[in-house]
Amino acid sequence: METVPLIDRLLDVIEHDIVPLTAREILRGNKLFGAAILRKNDLSLVIAETNNEVENPLWHGEMHALKKLYERDRTALPAPKDCIFLATHEPCSLCLSAITWGGYDNFYYLFSHAQSRDNFAIPHDLRILKEVFTLEPGGYNASNAYWTSYDINKLLAGLDRTSRERLLGRVDNLTALYADLSAIYQKNKGHAGIPLA
Numbered sequence: 001m002e003t004v005p006l007i008d009r010l011l012d013v014i015e016h017d018i019v020p021l022t023a024r025e026i027l028r029g030n031k032l033f034g035a036a037i038l039r040k041n042d043l044s045l046v047i048a049e050t051n052n053e054v055e056n057p058l059w060h061g062e063m064h065a066l067k068k069l070y071e072r073d074r075t076a077l078p079a080p081k082d083c084i085f086l087a088t089h090e091p092c093s094l095c096l097s098a099i100t101w102g103g104y105d106n107f108y109y110l111f112s113h114a115q116s117r118d119n120f121a122i123p124h125d126l127r128i129l130k131e132v133f134t135l136e137p138g139g140y141n142a143s144n145a146y147w148t149s150y151d152i153n154k155l156l157a158g159l160d161r162t163s164r165e166r167l168l169g170r171v172d173n174l175t176a177l178y179a180d181l182s183a184i185y186q187k188n189k190g191h192a193g194i195p196l197a
Contacts, residue, residue: 003155004163009043010086010108010152011170017048018061018088019177025050026185029192031122032178033061035095036086037069039078046078053194062087062095066102080104088178089116090151092125093133093140100146108150110174113137119175120182124196 018034026032034050049065059067062085069077080103087109091099099107114137117123129135142149153171156164 004159004167006043007152007155007167008170009038010084011110011167011174013038013045013048013086014088014110014174015170015177017045018050019174019181021048021050022088022181023184025052026181027188029054029188029194030185031060031189031194032088032120032181032185033116034088035062035065037065038084038086040082040084043084046083047072054192057195058094060092060095061089062091063098066098084108089113089120090125090149093128096140105147106150107147108152110152110171111178112151112153119179121186 013036014034018036022030022032022034030053031051034048036048037046038044039046047065047069049061049068051061052059052064083104085099085102085104085107087095087107089111090109090113091107092113111119113125113129117126126137129137129139133140156167156171159167
């Protein structure tokens with residue numbers, strides 16, 4: 001798959017499939033993290049979901065997507081190796097493990113752990129990696145025997161100027177949209193009873 005059409009499609013899924021779910025759920029006190037699974041062969045959407053920690057503190061965006069996926073008829077599900085796993089934000093240690101145990105050989109993300117902490121005031125991913133695993137930011141192995149991770153923003157750096165500038169414009173728009181979602185989340189988070197709000 002060529003990089004430009006892939007990134008365009010991943011940004012489409014974030015904007016049109018994940019964001020509407022997230023916009024609804026942050027009003028209930030859920031965080032703004034979402035995820036989707038797409039087929040590698042045609043980039044069709046298998047499932048899109050968002051955080052549902054008000055139901056269960058383990059239902060991070062990635063975890064909730066996997067939960068809802070496996071509530072479907074398993075005989076109709078594509079094999080994980082035939083899928084792309086997309087996360088709006090760099091997966092936390094819980095979700096990194098879920099992606100691994102789920103058998104996915106890849107994941108892509110838009111916002112880094114540092115952006116979750118600095119731009120969205122959600123520092124828990126980096127704190128847990130440091131306190132539990134003694135890892136500095138970016139300290140986990142981004143390419144290993146199980147999967148390879150792809151930072152969409154870093155992929156943009158390798159593109160031709162025209163494509164890079166166009167896609168950076170899309171990322172800027174999504175960044176502004178997520179800043180608005182974050183402000184709503186921060187306003188609503190206290191009443192939901194999430195342990196690490």
